[in-house]
Amino acid sequence: xxxxxxxxxxxxxxxxxxxxxxxxxxxxxxxxxxxxxxxxxxxxxxxxxxxxxxxxxxxxxxxxxxxxxxxxxxxxxxxxxxxxxxxxxxxxxxxxxxxxxxxxxxxxxxxxxxxxxxxxxxxxxxxxxxxxxxxxxxxxxxxxxxxxxxxxxxxxxxxxxxxxxxxxxxxxxxxxxxxxxxxxxxxxxxxxxxxxxxxxxxxxxxxxxxxxxxxxxxxxxxxxxxxxxxxxxxxxxxxxxxxxxxxxxxxxxxxxxxxxxxxxxxxxxxxxxxxxxxxxxxxxxxxxxxxxxxxxxxxxxxxxxxxxxxxxxxxxxxxxxxxxxxxxxxxxxxxxxxxxxxxxxxxxxxxxxxxxxxxxxxxxxxxxxxxxxxxxxxxxxxxxxxxxxxxxxxxxxxxxxxxxxxxxxxxxxxxxxxxxxxxxxxxxxxxxxxxxxxx
Ligand code: ATP
Ligand code: MG
Ligand code: MG
Ligand code: MG
Numbered sequence: 546x547x548x549x550x551x552x553x554x555x556x557x558x559x560x561x562x563x564x565x566x567x568x569x570x571x572x573x574x575x576x577x578x579x580x581x582x583x584x585x586x587x588x589x590x591x592x593x594x595x596x597x598x599x600x601x602x603x604x605x606x607x608x609x610x611x612x613x614x615x616x617x618x619x620x621x622x623x624x625x626x627x628x629x630x631x632x633x634x635x636x637x638x639x640x641x642x643x644x645x646x647x648x649x650x651x652x653x654x655x656x657x658x659x660x661x662x663x664x665x666x667x668x669x670x671x672x673x674x675x676x677x678x679x680x681x682x683x684x685x686x687x688x689x690x691x692x693x694x695x696x697x698x699x700x701x702x703x704x705x706x707x708x709x710x711x712x713x714x715x716x717x718x719x720x721x722x723x724x725x726x727x728x729x730x731x732x733x734x735x736x737x738x739x740x741x742x743x744x745x746x747x748x749x750x751x752x753x754x755x756x757x758x759x760x761x762x763x764x765x766x767x768x769x770x771x772x773x774x775x776x777x778x779x780x781x782x783x784x785x786x787x788x789x790x791x792x793x794x795x796x797x798x799x800x801x802x803x804x805x806x807x808x809x810x811x812x813x814x815x816x817x818x819x820x821x822x823x824x825x826x827x828x829x830x831x832x833x834x835x836x837x838x839x840x841x842x843x844x845x846x847x848x849x850x851x852x853x854x855x856x857x858x859x860x861x862x863x864x865x866x867x868x869x870x871x872x873x874x875x876x877x878x879x880x881x882x883x884x885x886x887x888x889x890x891x892x893x894x895x896x897x898x899x900x901x902x903x904x905x906x907x908x909x910x911x912x913x914x915x916x917x918x919x920x921x922x923x924x925x926x927x928x929x930x931x932x933x934x935x936x937x938x939x940x941x942x943x944x945x946x947x948x949x950x951x952x953x954x955x956x957x958x959x960x961x962x963x964x965x966x967x968x969x970x971x972x973x974x975x976x977x978x979x980x981x982x983x984x
Pocket of ligand 1: 685687694695696697698699700701702745828829830831863864865866867868
């Protein structure tokens with residue numbers, strides 16, 4: 546991508562409305578724009594990051610055996626009347642009427658709809674286990690939308706729903722998502738700690754929130770500090786192994802970790818004082834096992850091996866991609882801007898032409914740009930006629946992991962400078978060496 550032909554509306558000034566660093570940096574880098582309270586457009590740079598986050602979420606859901614579909618944002622109120630949540634959900638639900646005066650709503654979550662899909666076509670235990678997910682916009686009329694897309698009214702959620710014949714089988718499904726979440730957040734460059742959590746309006750018996758420790762987090766959390774160093778399940782984790790997944794779950798729940806709603810002061814005080822971590826955190830994911838809470842009122846049953854009908858045992862599993870993007874920034878930035886983990890960076894490399902219009906600089910940058918593109922890298926080429934200082938500031942602000950800098954003096958020697966955004970380390974090398982390092 547040539548910056549001269551791209552759309553990346555950088556802000557020079559610090560936006561006054563932004564209270565936390567991620568919100569400030571997302572606005573300054575031109576990633577998002579608020580359209581009305583708590584409702585955002587994702588501008589091209591932001592969209593690139595969001596897409597990469599979603600791609601990782603999708604890969605790990607698929608690896609764990611979940612199957613992607615797509616459900617609509619608008620739902621009929623009837624389904625929610627069946628489950629009993631239409632009246633219970635309260636003011637967070639945006640209620641709408643269509644031209645026939647039928648009550649509709651903008652879905653805040655999808656338990657009812659997916660249960661309806663399930664009951665219409667699955668009739669036998671032989672079709673289980675089943676886990677269906679989608680990545681779709683949700684709407685919750687939050688009382689206090691704030692911090693940009695961290696807490697917005699319209700936001701994106703990956704929500705998965707599992708269906709099993711028995712509670713034991715449902716626990717295995719729960720453990721699959723538990724392990725998938727550990728892997729997902731790790732690949733996003735985050736350390737998320739599963740904590741015992743309240744089940745809220747989703748309801749249910751077993752529940753964990755995945756929390757990232759951050760001073761700007763809205764949750765108050767308490768945990769053993771050893772979680773920070775725990776191993777993440779590997780790429781070759783066998784998701785069909787009941788015992789293997791149970792061992793992962795047992796290990797990751799062996800020490801104290803709870804959100805304030807579930808906090809047990811006495812149990813926490815039993816943790817040696819030096820190991821206690823009492824901090825603030827950001828909820829980036831939340832998983833629930835709720836048994837037959839929806840299948841019973843909505844009549845979602847399958848025939849079991851005993852020939853009888855059984856209400857199906859369900860769980861639901863949410864991740865917030867539009868919250869994860871600012872959460873990653875909260876965890877990874879410096880005074881100059883964002884520092885993206887390579888896995889979600891909007892571009893892999895930015896090529897900075899310090900003197901656009903200078904023949905040697907132009908030729909060098911074009912050569913590098915073409916070679917890296919050909920190698921399949923996502924490259925941003927700053928070919929604008931801004932001052933070099935402005936270009937350096939922009940490259941640091943948008944947080945691309947690698948900068949290749951071509952200035953007249955180095956280019957005259959057949960060289961460029963390669964800068965690592967995270968460490969700030971700079972290295973001068975031949976043009977060829979710079980290309981070879983990244984292809
Ligand atoms: P919170 O406690 O922050 O209000 P929640 O517990 O209501 O979140 P869940 O129903 O558990 O949210 O939804 C699953 C995930 O969706 C959350 O873990 C979070 O990542 C994301 N999410 C929920 N509400 C919002 C929001 N208003 N803006 C952005 N992401 C959200
Ligand atoms: Mg909420
Ligand atoms: Mg919550
Ligand atoms: Mg939650």
